[in-house]
Amino acid sequence: MEWLTKFPHMNDDSLRELKKAIDEGFRTFTRAYGDGIEAFFDPLQFFLIEAERFMTRTPWPIILLLIGLIAWFASRNWKVVAGAIGTLLLIGYFDMWDDTMKTISMIFVCTVLSIAIGIPLGILMSRSDRVQNFVNPVLDVMQTMPSFVYLIPVVMLLGIGKVPGLIAVVIYAIPPMIRLTNLGIRLVDKDVLEAADAFGSSSWQKLKNVQMPLALPTIMAGINQTIMMALAMVVIASMIGVQGLGQPVLKAIANQYFTLGIFNGLAIVGIAIIFDRVSQAYGRRLQRHREIVHG
Structure with a gap:
């Protein structure tokens, strides 16, 4: 034996x-x-700093109005708007406004970067099985690798600060964006593509006018998942200097401050719910619109 x-x-x-x-x-x-x-990465740092400066220096009533307008545009639902504004007012009441704005600016930049990289890569995967077979294992590794491990090479290359944290968050959060873009385009009805071919559409015209509009609800689901995963990474990214709600949680863990950890954790949950409800409502609106147009 x-x-x-x-x-x-x-x-x-x-x-x-x-x-x-x-x-x-x-x-x-x-x-x-x-x-x-x-x-x-200097331009990325500039974008992040400017986004954070806008969110933290703009008077809170204007921020509330902007977020309320975005929620209304996306959902057309007063309950979603009231929920978003009420959550932010509660966050402000408990003196977590600045940290929340820093976190929102970080998530915004992460989401923009994930969309800018993820959608073209997803389109490329949908066009080629060979590319899909190559990229899928890489995405599997990105999704299963413990999130702490991302911090090691990023910190060794770029040190401690906002940009290394941002890159670590994007690496962790981008796989759903790529996968669901690829899936959405591949699920477009073949009959619709044949009709587009019959009208003499070029490959670019098919992508722009047929595949992307029909895949948009699935792509929105990818954006939703990317935002949720970025928020989940916020506390871990605070270990390498990312400011926002993650740092008080980290401080609470180190010093056993129960209420500090719970309040900031609940604020992260509140932001997650706002992003989730707004993006899901927008995805449902796109789905209904597609059913009306093609129903």
């Missing part, structure tokens, strides 16, 4: 040398290209 407890493995010295070589190689790469990579 001794064979049950033993497993063939690399020699300990060989394994140690391999790990050492990989670590040293990554450190060398960081020293050689770290500054260039940081410079590449």
Whole structure:
């Protein structure tokens, strides 16, 4: 029975040398290209800082009005609007307004970046089975890798701060955006595509006028999931300097401040519910519109 407890493995010295070589190689790469990579992400840092500045420096009644208008445009439902405004007023009453605005600005930038990268990649996957077969395992790794692990290479390359946290959040949150864009386009009815071909539509015209509009409800579901996953990553990203509601939660864990942790955790839940209800309501509106147009 001794064979049950033993497993063939690399020699300990060989394994140690391999790990050492990989670590040293990554450190060398960081020293050689770290500054260039940081410079590449400067526009992203500018976008994030400006978004945060707008959210924190704009008077709260204007922010409430803007969020109320967005909720109404997306849902056409007064209950959703009242719920969003009521939640934000409650957050302000408990003195968490600034941290909430920083978190919302971070989620906004993450979502924009995820859409900008995820939709083109999803379209590319929908066009080619070979690309899909290559990208799917990468997405599987991104979704199953423990979220703390993302922080290690990002911090080694870019240090501590807003941008490394943003990149870690995007890596964690983008897979649903890519998968559901690919799925939405692949699920478009073949008869509709044949009709578009019969009218002489080019590949671009089919994508722009047929596939994307019909796939939009599924893509909206992807955006919804991306936002939820980005919010779930906020507390972990606060470990590397991302400001917002995650930092008080981290402080509460370290110092056993029960009420601080609970209040800020509930504020994160409140924002998640607002984003979820608004994006879902917008997705349902798109679905109804599609059924009316094509029903």
